[in-house]
Amino acid sequence: MNYSGMLARSAMAMLVGFFVAVAPARAADVEVKIDNFVYNPQQVTVKAGATVIWTNHDDIPHTVTSSTGVFRSKALDTDDKFSFTFTTPGTYKYFCALHPHMTGSIVVEAGP
Amino acid sequence: MTDHEDGPSRRKVLECMTWAGTGVLWTITGGVPHSLGLVGEAAAQEAKGLTFLQISDSHMGFDKPANPNVKSTLEEAIGRIKTMPAKPSFMIHTGDITHLSKVSEFDDAEKIISDARLDVHYVPGEHDIIDPENKLYKERYGRGTKGDGWYSFDANGVHFMGLVNVANLKGGGMGSLGAEQLSWIEDDLKGRSASQPIVVFAHIPLWALYPQWGWGTEDSERALGTLKRFGSVTVLNGHIHQVMQKVEGNVTFHTARSTAFPQPAPGSAPSPGPMKVPDDKLRTVLGTASVTFKQGEQRLAIIDTPLQG
Numbered sequence: 001m002n003y004s005g006m007l008a009r010s011a012m013a014m015l016v017g018f019f020v021a022v023a024p025a026r027a028a029d030v031e032v033k034i035d036n037f038v039y040n041p042q043q044v045t046v047k048a049g050a051t052v053i054w055t056n057h058d059d060i061p062h063t064v065t066s067s068t069g070v071f072r073s074k075a076l077d078t079d080d081k082f083s084f085t086f087t088t089p090g091t092y093k094y095f096c097a098l099h100p101h102m103t104g105s106i107v108v109e110a111g112p
Numbered sequence: 113m114t115d116h117e118d119g120p121s122r123r124k125v126l127e128c129m130t131w132a133g134t135g136v137l138w139t140i141t142g143g144v145p146h147s148l149g150l151v152g153e154a155a156a157q158e159a160k161g162l163t164f165l166q167i168s169d170s171h172m173g174f175d176k177p178a179n180p181n182v183k184s185t186l187e188e189a190i191g192r193i194k195t196m197p198a199k200p201s202f203m204i205h206t207g208d209i210t211h212l213s214k215v216s217e218f219d220d221a222e223k224i225i226s227d228a229r230l231d232v233h234y235v236p237g238e239h240d241i242i243d244p245e246n247k248l249y250k251e252r253y254g255r256g257t258k259g260d261g262w263y264s265f266d267a268n269g270v271h272f273m274g275l276v277n278v279a280n281l282k283g284g285g286m287g288s289l290g291a292e293q294l295s296w297i298e299d300d301l302k303g304r305s306a307s308q309p310i311v312v313f314a315h316i317p318l319w320a321l322y323p324q325w326g327w328g329t330e331d332s333e334r335a336l337g338t339l340k341r342f343g344s345v346t347v348l349n350g351h352i353h354q355v356m357q358k359v360e361g362n363v364t365f366h367t368a369r370s371t372a373f374p375q376p377a378p379g380s381a382p383s384p385g386p387m388k389v390p391d392d393k394l395r396t397v398l399g400t401a402s403v404t405f406k407q408g409e410q411r412l413a414i415i416d417t418p419l420q421g
Binding site for chain 2: 036037038058059060061063065067074075077078093094095097098099100101102103
């Protein structure tokens with residue numbers, strides 16, 4: 001490998017490193033806990049690109065099911081997680097397909 | 113055992129029912145459902161006509177502190193059914209056979225429940241239809257059923273309707289029967305004599321028992337309207353893991369206990385999740401209860417008889 005090739009590779013590596021480093025800062029993961037048959041927080045506002053992670057802390061399975069079919073978790077047993085990355089701005093309502101009185105929403109704003 | 117009243121109302125009256133362990137013991141003589149008295153009493157041996165049991169909410173696979181061994185409590189319930197002096201004609205299971213709709217959970221339920229050597233008529237709970245393609249319940253129990261698994265049959269002049277109110281639920285709602293099933297209910301009842309006793313069974317209560325926890329069926333009104341002309345309607349549900357009853361006109365609603373774990377009384381806890389009781393108390397909340405009511409007089413009495421204690 002000649003010198004310019006090495007330079008290109010290290011530039012590439014720096015670039016990759018740059019993206020890895022800044023991605024979380026642009027759209028941090030957001031946690032939603034499921035506790036006592038409630039999504040907490042019930043409404044979350046995130047920037048486009050953010051990933052929301054739900055964790056079920058109940059002794060009963062729950063789901064995270066989009067009202068418009070955008071996302072649909074399997075049944076989450078105790079301590080199971082489900083995550084979804086929101087890329088398009090909008091309001092995403094969801095509920096538990098097993099206990100549909102449980103509802104929540106994710107508001108996605110345009111990224112910076 | 114309650115006193116019986118003579119007269120036409122008697123034919124309408126579902127007078128008394130008895131809980132056998134975690135099952136409800138019923139008898140129907142001459143088309144009229146009435147009690148056998150407490151299981152094990154001499155009265156049970158004298159029973160004639162149709163007798164059936166209700167078990168519910170076995171939750172095979174549940175292993176949390178509220179009951180780490182749901183197989184053994186189901187076995188105990190079945191064991192008690194086997195020792196009944198009057199053999200019931202069949203059982204109904206009002207759903208949540210399994211906890212997570214796994215093959216192994218369905219297998220465990222089958223193995224234990226079949227030991228009773230009775231026909232079992234199932235309806236699904238929401239826990240029974242959560243495998244990725246909702247296939248397992250229908251493969252096992254859906255033969256000859258319509259839609260998501262509803263059906264009807266007649267036994268000793270009584271018309272039984274097994275309904276499904278746990279499928280295709282909508283956000284913010286409760287249990288739901290859906291338009292297709294509601295139409296089927298109307299068709300199924302068309303032309304039947306109003307004097308034929310009707311027994312409806314489904315997982316989630318068909319009345320708005322506690323909507324804050326989703327304990328009700330949002331579109332049950334139309335179904336109940338169709339049932340109004342019948343003189344004796346009994347609605348048997350599970351889901352809430354405790355005994356609740358209500359009488360409205362000729363319709364008597366009641367919910368059965370679970371064989372797995374208790375749940376809190378409506379509004380008495382932050383959520384309807386499994387209720388942990390001290391180990392030595394578990395069988396007292398899964399235990400026997402007898403329920404007696406005189407529909408004609410709109411009075412009902414519930415007598416709990418724990419499995420233990």
